[in-house]
Amino acid sequence: MSFLKLLLPAIILACTVHLSSRAQPAQFHYTVSMPQPQSHQLHIQLIATGITQSITDFTMPSWMPGYYQLLNYAGKVSGFAATDNNHQPLSWEKTGHSTWRVIHSAGSAIHLEYDVNASTNFVAQPWLDSTHAYIAPTGVFLYPAGYLQSAVSLTVQPAAQWPNIATGLAKTNTNTFHANNFDILYDSPILIGQLESTPSFTVKGIPHYFTGWRIGNFDKQQLSNDLQKMITSAANIIGEIPYPHYTFLAIGPGRGGIEHLNSTTISFSGEHLNTPEGREQMLSFMAHEYFHHYNVKRIRPVALGPFDYTRENITNMLWVSExxxxYYEYIVLRRAGLMTTESLLQNLQHNIAAYENTSGRLYQSLTQASAETWHDGPFGRSPDSTISYYQKGPAMGMLLDFAIRNATNNNKSLDDVMRTLYYRFYKEKQRGFTDKEFQQVCEATAGIKLDEFFEYIYTVKTPDYTKYLGYGGIAIDLQTTSSNKKIYSLSFIREVTPLQEAIRKSWQGL
Ligand SMILES: [Zn+2]
Incomplete structure (x- = not known):
């Protein structure tokens, strides 16, 4: 026992030294204001404290996760200025297109100010005019190199007469929000203005919101009811909802949507909900963005998180992520009772036809289309030489699902693959999966090798639709027009085995 007494003073001394020398963690507080909304200029202030070095690079991201194209966000920055706590200018220089290097005293506060031109109306771009503001965070906030894991706080100063702020960020005070790190900040767009909402609702006890700018005339309670069914259907596939709240941010008419961890930004015109076809299209679109919070935000390829914001993050696996x-937007809606069997088959036959009528199918595999999307564009460069993973991807999803169901007597499905990826990689290993690991999970789920199927992914080999769709009791009929266009038709086979019948039913959630 005596050795403990002897050691104790040394331990206390060591702790004292450690505590007294520990620096305060770096803190970053942004303020976004919009003094002249009609000018499209967002004004940004950053107060950074606790930075221990004396040279700090502040960088504007080059892309927004979810939109796999480089965007010239830095080109929209102007009026950059850096000062210290006494309002004295700090020297700075541009060291690259997107990076501002600031020279300062180690440990002392840095004040940055700059403007961002917010004049492109798109889900991946910031916007400001006299009616509303949309903060696409990767295009607005510079990040300090080496501090991406630091906590960030943010105050929004809305233009006059704008009462509403909608975001997935945690609110800490009036108009003030908190993010545990820059990844969360960058994944949390903010919509500001005179906003409208549909009635909020819960799924598995978790609150969900739909808020937007000029959302239009439609049955708002009906939309909330539909979204509740859709989200319940999606959550039933994975088994849990991993966020504390979720918000659909509708930024007005336009095209496109981008997924985030607990929100999505969507272009939206409520009038589209007033016809059966329009309603199904809008719900499909929203189901797609919503399901992404599982598939790509959490169930993700290794290349897609943690992100390198300075350059392309290339992966072969967008055929899975997109x-x-x-595929799951159809499945989720069908199982929620929001899409008919006929529409489900029509959507898939449309995907097959779009792919098969593209001569690019002879030249580019799905994995190549994924890796090359940064240069080809989200839907391919040209149908003559490239393909779209938005078309071939869902078709291959159906083939893979049916292959697994057939091999396991319908005891397992693609849902089991998604669940395994979610629990094993996202939750347990806390990382993305490799190409090889994805195939391994599929084969372990199926209990057989799936070499033939993966040839359809890695090569340009023509898929054997008849065989795979037949597993689920679905026939595929091909007709060729005089102009050589291939027209496909999917239909239920009349006489099927009990296994085909079982697959066809449980696939639809019946
Ligand atoms: Zn998508």
Missing amino acids: GLTV
């Missing part, structure tokens, strides 16, 4: 998300 293609299977298209």
